[in-house]
Amino acid sequence: xxxFRAQARTEVLMTLRNGEALLLALGIPVLLxxxxxxxxxxxxxxxxxEPVDFLAPGILALAIMSTGLTSLAIATGFQRGxxxxxxxxxxxxxxxxxxxxxxxxxxxxxLVQVAVLVPVxxxxxxxxxxxxxxxxGAVLLGTVAFSGLGLLMAGAxxxxxxxALANGLxxxxxxxxxxxxxxxxxxxxxxxxxxxxxxxxLSDALRASIGIGTAVxxxxxxxxxxxxxxxxxxxxxxFRWE
Amino acid sequence: xAALVVDQLVVRYGQLTAVDRISLAAEAGTVLALLGPNGAGxxxxxxxxxxxxxxxxxTVRVLGLDPVSDRAKVVPRIGxxxxxxxxxxxxxxxxxxxxxxxxxxxxxxxxxxxDRLDLGRVAGTPWRRLSGGEQQRLSLAxxxxxRPEVAFLDEPSAGMDPAARRVLWEVIRELRDDGxxxxxxxHDLDEAERLxxxxxxxxxxxxxxxxSPAVLARSGGGAEIRxxxxxxxxxxxIGRAVGGAVVEERPGEYxxxxxxxxxxxxxxxxxxxxQDVAVADIRAGRQRLEDVFLRLTGQPSAAEADRAPRSExxxxxxxxxxxxxxx
Numbered sequence: 246x247x248x249f250r251a252q253a254r255t256e257v258l259m260t261l262r263n264g265e266a267l268l269l270a271l272g273i274p275v276l277l278x279x280x281x282x283x284x285x286x287x288x289x290x291x292x293x294x295e296p297v298d299f300l301a302p303g304i305l306a307l308a309i310m311s312t313g314l315t316s317l318a319i320a321t322g323f324q325r326g327x328x329x330x331x332x333x334x335x336x337x338x339x340x341x342x343x344x345x346x347x348x349x350x351x352x353x354x355x356l357v358q359v360a361v362l363v364p365v366x367x368x369x370x371x372x373x374x375x376x377x378x379x380x381x382g383a384v385l386l387g388t389v390a391f392s393g394l395g396l397l398m399a400g401a402x403x404x405x406x407x408x409a410l411a412n413g414l415x416x417x418x419x420x421x422x423x424x425x426x427x428x429x430x431x432x433x434x435x436x437x438x439x440x441x442x443x444x445x446x447l448s449d450a451l452r453a454s455i456g457i458g459t460a461v462x463x464x465x466x467x468x469x470x471x472x473x474x475x476x477x478x479x480x481x482x483x484f485r486w487e
Numbered sequence: 488x489a490a491l492v493v494d495q496l497v498v499r500y501g502q503l504t505a506v507d508r509i510s511l512a513a514e515a516g517t518v519l520a521l522l523g524p525n526g527a528g529x530x531x532x533x534x535x536x537x538x539x540x541x542x543x544x545x546t547v548r549v550l551g552l553d554p555v556s557d558r559a560k561v562v563p564r565i566g567x568x569x570x571x572x573x574x575x576x577x578x579x580x581x582x583x584x585x586x587x588x589x590x591x592x593x594x595x596x597x598x599x600x601x602d603r604l605d606l607g608r609v610a611g612t613p614w615r616r617l618s619g620g621e622q623q624r625l626s627l628a629x630x631x632x633x634r635p636e637v638a639f640l641d642e643p644s645a646g647m648d649p650a651a652r653r654v655l656w657e658v659i660r661e662l663r664d665d666g667x668x669x670x671x672x673x674h675d676l677d678e679a680e681r682l683x684x685x686x687x688x689x690x691x692x693x694x695x696x697x698x699s700p701a702v703l704a705r706s707g708g709g710a711e712i713r714x715x716x717x718x719x720x721x722x723x724x725i726g727r728a729v730g731g732a733v734v735e736e737r738p739g740e741y742x743x744x745x746x747x748x749x750x751x752x753x754x755x756x757x758x759x760x761x762q763d764v765a766v767a768d769i770r771a772g773r774q775r776l777e778d779v780f781l782r783l784t785g786q787p788s789a790a791e792a793d794r795a796p797r798s799e800x801x802x803x804x805x806x807x808x809x810x811x812x813x814x
């Protein structure tokens with residue numbers, strides 16, 4: 246337990262002290278939220294009055310993705326490249342222990358992100374609605390799905406390739422994830438692809454639960470659950486520690 | 488019960504046989520040095536003991552346990568120093584050591600260990616800004632912080648300056664005196680000679696010789712005298728005086744092919760005295776571990792590698808298997 250706590254604390258501190266990780270976790274989401282809420286250049290769906298009402302849940306989904314997918318993939322990829330994971334293999338910190346510490350660290354960073362982003366969104370005029378339970382469920386599923394995807398890359402590819410791919414994927418999922426650009430603005434075939442991805446499912450779920458205040462679409466739950474099941478399994482099967 | 492046992496270990500990577508029926512053992516409170524040229528199978532053997540590799544055949548036991556299937560029971564009782572890296576580059580030395588200390592039930596106080604290894608000054612310095620020798624000492628600290636019963640040190644003195652090396656040697660002797668079994672791989676034969684209770688020389692994945700440093704040094708027989716002096720001595724003249732062929736093996740290092748008898752030594756020293764030659768050293772009969780290693784593996788150790796041209800090394804390779812080989 247002491248080992249788990251110390252490891253989780255180390256993982257959190259390394260993320261929060263790392264300039265690039267901090268930019269990804271907080272800088273970019275805050276920037277996007279403030280910019281597109283105040284400069285009305287993006288299309289917003291007809292039922293949305295203020296841009297921030299559309300953006301806030303999407304940006305929260307982006308924040309979850311940046312931590313679960315991009316930050317975790319890059320950090321773990323380099324730990325593997327530097328031989329840190331190999332070195333830990335002969336300490337009493339077990340592999341499940343290391344994984345638990347990483348999950349705890351991702352959740353802790355997400356808490357920090359929510360604590361920063363929600364007040365900013367509220368200051369911009371966002372009025373969140375009440376379905377917090379559904380939102381938490383979606384965030385947990387999304388975190389598992391993205392973390393699995395991040396570990397899948399980190400455990401199989403060279404760290405430099407993981408870095409490039411994680412950043413590339415971040416951009417693609419940002420654009421196709423219904424986070425700043427509504428899915429309804431995408432051309433039909435692209436929209437179909439986007440709807441099958443975990444990013445759009447998470448932003449849809451958050452927008453329904455704490456944005457508009459309606460039931461989360463069943464399709465979003467199914468997509469999130471499938472990704473949350475598939476990516477950790479794939480990562481567990483392919484992860485190489487050295 | 489021996490603290491570590493390797494019995495007929497075979498490790499294959501695809502077609503390549505990295506380790507071919509190696510056996511060795513070490514008791515608690517002893518230092519075992521594993522020597523061999525690069526690619527001999529040293530690291531593969533050590534990593535099998537550490538649980539990183541599954542043997543293709545044969546068995547390895549650490550404290551009586553299988554390091555792969557009993558991993559959870561083995562790791563709290565061993566300390567591992569890897570050859571390179573293994574540390575978060577941006578993390579300060581002191582933080583890394585405290586983190587590793589938290590993995591163990593009863594760790595050594597990290598600050599004491601930092602001071603002992605002369606790392607107190609750099610406790611706040613990130614790993615990547617440490618010098619090579621400081622990184623090695625921190626790696627050693629990480630291996631020792633959990634009070635291991637078995638310590639695996641893979642080339643611990645690489646990149647250390649002489650002062651750091653002396654600290655390392657003191658620490659290894661203290662470990663041995665505390666009853667720790669130490670498995671050491673090294674390129675530094677002087678280090679092996681000073682520290683090891685038992686030396687195993689491997690080459691091409693097999694044991695080619697083993698024994699205490701003193702026994703190994705005697706194993707070459709006594710039919711030669713070596714001395715060091717100025718370069719360019721008149722070897723023909725020395726040969727006539729002593730009664731055996733003389734070669735200058737390396738600049739300033741001479742080998743006289745004559746039995747190391749008192750009479751031959753007297754003839755040699757008389758000639759040297761007449762010529763007023765400044766002698767660096769004379770070794771009769773007993774070889775240094777360096778000489779044994781060279782003869783058995785056909786490879787100069789790291790210290791010599793810079794001097795010997797590659798073609799020469801290759802030419803000497805595999806000349807004769809030494810005594811004590813189990814292959």
